[in-house]
Amino acid sequence: MTRFDTAPETKAAGADLALAFEDLRYTLESYRAANDERLAEIEARNSADPLTEEKLVRIDAALDDTMRRIDRLTLERGRPALGHDGQGAHGRDPLVAEHKAAFAAYVRTGEAGGLKRLEAKALSTGSGPDGGYLAPSTVEGEILRRLAHVSPIRSLATVRTISSGTYKKAFSTTGPASGWVAEAAARPQTGSPTLAELSFPAMELYAMPAATQTLLDDAIVNIDQWIAEEVESAFAEQEGAAFVNGDGTDKPKGFLAYPTVAEASWSWGNIGVLNTGVAGAFAASNPSDVLVDLVYALKAGYRQNASFVMNRKTQGTVRKFKDANGNYLWQPPASAGAPATLLGFPLVEAEDMPNIANNAISVAFGDFRRGYLVVDRAGVRILRDPYSAKPYVLFYTTKRVGGGVQDFAAIKGLKFAV
Incomplete structure (x- = not known):
């Protein structure tokens, strides 16, 4: 309920x-x-x-x-109730309050006149009767806030809100030359940095919650909160899978979808991996040693904000590991909202990470805030459909989101292979 x-x-x-x-x-x-x-x-x-x-x-x-x-x-x-009267942080803005009231009328009754007038004022071309109407900022903000809590990679990554369809980021493949010189020595001209570009297109993600007209007619129901709750799980599930394994076609590209190379041969554009030395398993003797190696495969500048990422089944395996003094390496959360830790680093569960199997990369470690970028196209659109599934009213809800690796040095993987 x-x-x-x-x-x-x-x-x-x-x-x-x-x-x-x-x-x-x-x-x-x-x-x-x-x-x-x-x-x-x-x-x-x-x-x-x-x-x-x-x-x-x-x-x-x-x-x-x-x-x-x-x-x-x-x-x-951690879920605050959304205000029923639009008197939250933005409720005193007449335009926000007007949009909120017009949106509520559209959701409850299908009356779109108020939204049409507002979007005509704003010269909006991003929505309309065929594509739905933009939800109020309170709804969009609540959806994104909830996703930050339940979508594990989003909670770790850098998140950018964009107004266009693609976010482009320049990076340097070779930096400018530099060196030491004496006070009076000649300064040779340095080489120019070589720049390349990473592109992160925002793909369309949708959910379609359903409600009865009786529910919508109930004045006590908070429409904003109901929509946010209904799409939360659907969006989080799809995002979670895409940010880990997405192939980049009509969805974000997951960090495990990029080419992988042995850490000793790492180069830009690849994810460096270490092997456990055993096909589909940790080593029988001192199995946790490879986790220590994984930690120190990451440069010091990334380690200070790094996290382990694995699914619950893999976590069940590493939960048994001890150090040389007999202390367990896995420790439970210290407080509400805090993650469990492994070797002193936060451990984040991502159920879309592969199970331990031959050649599977089942453990990732890195500074995902520097390593992975999530881009959100501003605006959540909702199209009311009272016809397709009578007597239910469907709400075709879409948002655009993209993602990909932005720093290939910041993420390492553990591969269960010889």
């Missing part, structure tokens, strides 16, 4: 969040005790008891469930 007034839920979420962290602490203690038992059995007789393995799998699943619960409660607690 869709929620429209989040104040009571926000208070409840705060109380539930404390209980969830307590559950996390207890479950993690049980998990580590079971894993220590498994490791002791392996050391004593070169294999673990199947019952111990089964117990560890059950606790691992419970730990994942608790982490998902914390993520959900943290997101709910």
Whole structure:
């Protein structure tokens, strides 16, 4: 059931969040005790008891469930209710209030006269009866804010809002020559830098939430918030997949879609990777050593803001790793909204990262704010369709978004291969 007034839920979420962290602490203690038992059995007789393995799998699943619960409660607690009267940060602007009222009338009744007049005033050519109408800035802002919380790569990357269809960025493939000279020595002319251009086109992303006319007629329903909630999951799911694996055709190009080379042979335009040395697995002995190598494959200037990116299943594997002193390398979130950490670096879950398999790049590490760029074309368009799925009213909602690697030195991958 869709929620429209989040104040009571926000208070409840705060109380539930404390209980969830307590559950996390207890479950993690049980998990580590079971894993220590498994490791002791392996050391004593070169294999673990199947019952111990089964117990560890059950606790691992419970730990994942608790982490998902914390993520959900943290997101709910951070969702402010949108004002019903347009008196938010922009509500005192008469034009914003007029747009908001006209948009609400269009969504509830299909009356588009108010939006047509507004767009005529603004000389808008980006929308119309065939392509929908621009949603108010409050709706667009709320959609983007929610996506920043639930789309993992967007939350790490640099995000630019553009007004054109493509964002172009120049970069230097060879810098100007430089050197040291004596005070009175001649200054030889330096070479000019060689520039190239990266292009990030914004592709169209759509969702189509449905509502009954009864819901739309209900005056207490916050239309802005309802639309943002309905498209949030659909947009986040599509973005998450594209930012990781997208091929760049009618969608953003994911960082794993670029050519990869061994880190020792890295060059611009490629993602450098390290191999685990074992096909489809970590090494049996000292498996965490390759994670340390991955960290130090990144230059120091990138490491200070770097994060690990992997899916939940891969995280379940590295959760068992210890250092030479017997300390677990994976640590749970320290507070609400904080990520888990691995080797002291934030660990971000991206379910579209590949599972551990032969030749799969299942772990990425890097400074994604410098390494990956997300571009949002300003404006969210909504077309009301009361005919295609009667008695439901469909809302064809589109936004344009692009993405790609902007600094190939900032992201490294771990490949499960010999």
